[in-house]
Amino acid sequence: MKSVLKGVYLALSMSVVSMAAQAADLTMFHSWSNESEIAALNVFVDALKAEGHTIKELAIPHEQSGAGGPIVALVIAGTPPNIFLTGNADVYRDIRDHGLGQTVGEHFDKIGATENFPPAVREAIKVDGEVRKIPSGIHIDGMVYYNMEVAKAAGVDPTSWTSFDEMFADMEKVKAAGYNFMAMGGNTFQAGYLFHALMAGIGGPDVYKKFYNVDAGGKPDATVFEEQGLRDAIEAFRRITAQADEGWVNRQWNESTNTVISGKTLMHFHGDWMKGQWKANEKVLGEDYNCINLPGTKALSVTVDAMGILGGDPVSPEQLEAEFELASIAVDPVMNAEFASHKGSTPVRTDAPVEKLDACNKLVLDSLAKDNFWVLNPFYVSDSDWINSVWNTMFTFQGDPSMTTDDAVAMLKDEYDAIFN
Structure with missing residues (x-):
């Protein structure tokens, strides 16, 4: 017995030494801060730490992260993070062009993940045809979440609405019952996401792609400025923002959602991460x-939360191995479903445990299974300068009631010409 115990002790000692020899120090950049985001992220971080690795987090506020510029700034400064949370294709291109990019497609093929990604995920994680993103969760950029008690008290049934007009027909009834109609926040991020969700839902997939997708010449289709669908989306944006309560200015998205949770407001049309x-x-x-x-929606804009990992000379073999361990953890069906349960997202794998899928997850998956009913988030298909200009334009429009639809279209055209012509 003594010799057996000694053998077990030696085996354990060798295992610890082996783990220590392969342990890596990693840095992770992200812009997540609220309770649900951090709880979700810690699912992956804790699992990686359990493998013996250490992770130093570089976190900045979401509004300061912009289109991912701080990540590129770290690369240029010679202090690139090993792991960076962003879906912005331009960031991956910049890192790739600095010789620090890392593809993950072959790894996903090897561990059997690729075949279990829905089509929207497989498309979203590609950059110029190469799989460079590690998907962590599926989100719909514009979905309605409503307080059932408020709906009952106001005498409205959101599930009965079949169009945007029908939804707004109930606004006065909700306000007469003493509630705000739809939650609203006040920054460029929320204005930008509201607008592109409406571009998909009101304008439709074809108009959306004209407005955002870059062609072979590197710019969107300028004929979109003549499309009625663009005007319809701008006018829907005005109807939503015009009904905001007095506290909307500078309110963050989670604070907007909290007005619904607390029973002050009927609903919030925003990304389904609010779950x-x-x-x-x-x-x-x-x-x-x-x-x-959104009642009567023509298409859904899809975000696939994603992470990238560093490659190239600065990355040691131990660090690269740990980075790929993170990739495996993130797309493991059980771990990914646990992440989703905290984040409010839908798992990125179709073979995620069924018991982890709720009714909202099923609505997302059923919606994404429809032909031509989804488009990719602008950051995956467009130009970062153009996206930022659209955000600023629509936030200006939100804050200036005197601006007309014609004014907004003219401002967007001016921004387009400044960037692309």
Whole structure:
């Protein structure tokens, strides 16, 4: 018995030494801060730390992260992060062009993940045809989450709405009952996401692609400025922002969602990551809140939360191995479903445990299974300068009630010409 125990002790000692020899120090850049985001991120971080690795987090506020510029700044400064959270294709191109990019497609093929990614995920993680992103969660950029108690008290049934006009027909009834109609925040991020969600849902997939997708010449289709769908989306944007309560200025998205959770407001049309806020407040789907697509929506804009990993000379073999361990952890069906349960996202794998999928997850997956019913987030298909200009234009439009639809179209055309012509 003594010799057996000695053998076990030696084996364990060798295992610890082996782990220590391969342990790596990593840095991770992200711009997540609220409870649901951090709880979700820690699912991956804790699993990687359990493998013996250390992770130093470089976190900045979301509004300061912009289109991912701080990541590129770190690369230029010679202090690139090993792991960086962004879906922006331009960031991956910049890192690649600095000789520090790392593809992950072959790794996903090897571990059997690729075949279990939905089509939207497989497309979103590519940069110029190469798989360079590690997907972590599927989000719809514009979905309606509503407070069921408020809906009942106001005498409205959001599930009965079949069009945008029908939804707004109930606004006065909600306000007469003493509630705000739709939550609204006040920064460029929220204005930008609201607008491109409406471009997809109101303008439709073809108009959306004209407006955002860059062609072989590196710019969107300028004929979009003559499209009625663009004007319709701008006018829908005005109707939503015009009904905002007085506290909308400088309000963050999670604070906007909290006005719905607390029963002050009926609903919020924003990214479905807000489900994480409901769960963090211990609210129950189907009892306290529910989710629907924007009534009459023509298409959904899809975000696939993603991470990139560093390659090239600065990365040691131990660090690269640890980075690929993170990639495996992130797309593991069980781990990814656990991440999604905190983040409010839908798992990126079709073979995720069924018991982890709620009604909102199923709505997302059913919606993405429809032909021509989804488009990719602008950051995956467009130009960063153009996206930022659109955000600034629509935030200006939101804050200036005197601006007309014609004014907004003219301002967008001017921005387009300044960037592309």
